[in-house]
Amino acid sequence: MPWKETTTMEQKVEFICEWRTQKYSLTELCKAFGISRPTAYKLIHRFEEKGIEGLKEITKSPRNHPNKTKQIVEDRILQLKEKHRLWGAKKIRKLLFNDCDEKDIPSVVTVHNILFRHGLVKPQKRLRRVKPIFPIFDPKECNEVWSADYKGKFLMGNKVYCHPLTIADSRSRFLFEAKGHYHEDLKSAKSAFTKVFRKYGIPKQIHTDNGSPFGSVAAIQRFTRLSYWFIELGIMPVFSDSAHPEQNGRHERMHRDLKASCAKPAAYDLKAQQRRLNHFKEEYNHIRPHEALDMETPGSVHDFSSRPFPERIASYDYEPEMKVLKVTQNGAMRWGAYYWVYLTASLKGKYVGVLEMGNGIWRVFYRNVFLGFFDEKNIRDKEKSIRLSQNLV
Numbered sequence: 001m002p003w004k005e006t007t008t009m010e011q012k013v014e015f016i017c018e019w020r021t022q023k024y025s026l027t028e029l030c031k032a033f034g035i036s037r038p039t040a041y042k043l044i045h046r047f048e049e050k051g052i053e054g055l056k057e058i059t060k061s062p063r064n065h066p067n068k069t070k071q072i073v074e075d076r077i078l079q080l081k082e083k084h085r086l087w088g089a090k091k092i093r094k095l096l097f098n099d100c101d102e103k104d105i106p107s108v109v110t111v112h113n114i115l116f117r118h119g120l121v122k123p124q125k126r127l128r129r130v131k132p133i134f135p136i137f138d139p140k141e142c143n144e145v146w147s148a149d150y151k152g153k154f155l156m157g158n159k160v161y162c163h164p165l166t167i168a169d170s171r172s173r174f175l176f177e178a179k180g181h182y183h184e185d186l187k188s189a190k191s192a193f194t195k196v197f198r199k200y201g202i203p204k205q206i207h208t209d210n211g212s213p214f215g216s217v218a219a220i221q222r223f224t225r226l227s228y229w230f231i232e233l234g235i236m237p238v239f240s241d242s243a244h245p246e247q248n249g250r251h252e253r254m255h256r257d258l259k260a261s262c263a264k265p266a267a268y269d270l271k272a273q274q275r276r277l278n279h280f281k282e283e284y285n286h287i288r289p290h291e292a293l294d295m296e297t298p299g300s301v302h303d304f305s306s307r308p309f310p311e312r313i314a315s316y317d318y319e320p321e322m323k324v325l326k327v328t329q330n331g332a333m334r335w336g337a338y339y340w341v342y343l344t345a346s347l348k349g350k351y352v353g354v355l356e357m358g359n360g361i362w363r364v365f366y367r368n369v370f371l372g373f374f375d376e377k378n379i380r381d382k383e384k385s386i387r388l389s390q391n392l393v
Helices: 008-021 026-033 037-055 071-083 089-096 108-117 186-200 225-233 245-262 270-286 376-382
Strands: 145-150 161-169 175-181 205-208 236-239 323-326 332-335 339-342 351-358 361-366 369-375
Touching: 008 026, 008 037, 026 037, 071 089, 071 108, 089 108, 145 245, 161 186, 161 245, 161 270, 175 186, 175 270, 186 225, 205 245, 225 236, 245 270, 323 332, 339 376, 369 376
Parallel strands: 145 205, 205 236
Antiparallel strands: 145 161, 161 175, 323 351, 332 339, 351 361, 361 369
């Protein structure tokens, strides 16, 4: 038969029971239970005063702590968490400075503990550690680089897909637009960009991925019709490497917040969905603190661009030493009387500049942007059209 383990409470109760029988002296009981006489007197006194409850261990923690968070501050923390369910302790604490005295605001750890105590902390998934990838475009000033993308489509309540287009400043993280579209096409994107350009001005560069309508891996320099419109406005299109969305990680991170706020669950139709997107944009720009901005909001950091949107595309004058040729409807330019150099259908009707490098090799530009090379010897040898190349071979 195994030995039975007894708890401290059971030993205290047994001691009191033996003492109440009056069969043993206090000295004998203290020796049997291995306690001192002061301890025995304390147990008897507490039993006579409170009964069995008096034998329980008394916590030594103070009832009132001088550094305890004030109840009014704790209530405000819970109110902010109720309003912003997806925010963590850092952002909740930042908002406390708008409502409470600075001396009363607890640390981030204390705010987290308060939220945890009330069951308002979601456990984070443990992510596999990978080698960090730094953005290939890291601007130091506002309006140096903007980023744009179509966040992945999702079904609305009416079983129609919504395609949200987002445009943001890569330095300040200011979200210019979050516009729901039915399709990811040139017309929808150009309309949204025009609205943003008129209000905020134009950047130096726009960073996108290679998806339609922003880029195409099969096209010259990955440029599309939208890219050439950017070039006409004086904006240089730049692209992430194929299959590497992490190179625009700050924009993808914003998309994660947008999806959690606006698409889980989605609204019934596009009109209702757009109201959610507008609310997210307002909160993201002017209420939600951003850790990359030292807990400031994007709206407080961003400055308007000093480059206004030109309502009319100005004509471009190529250098005098260049040949100026028109791209025909089939996307090619005529070279001589019989030969053709194929460029892209996105440039049809526009004029390109051609500059000789020597030995029959020519460089092709659209406005001030280099497109590629071609060797006129290859045209004459093959006696047919050739494609523009981006490399000299």
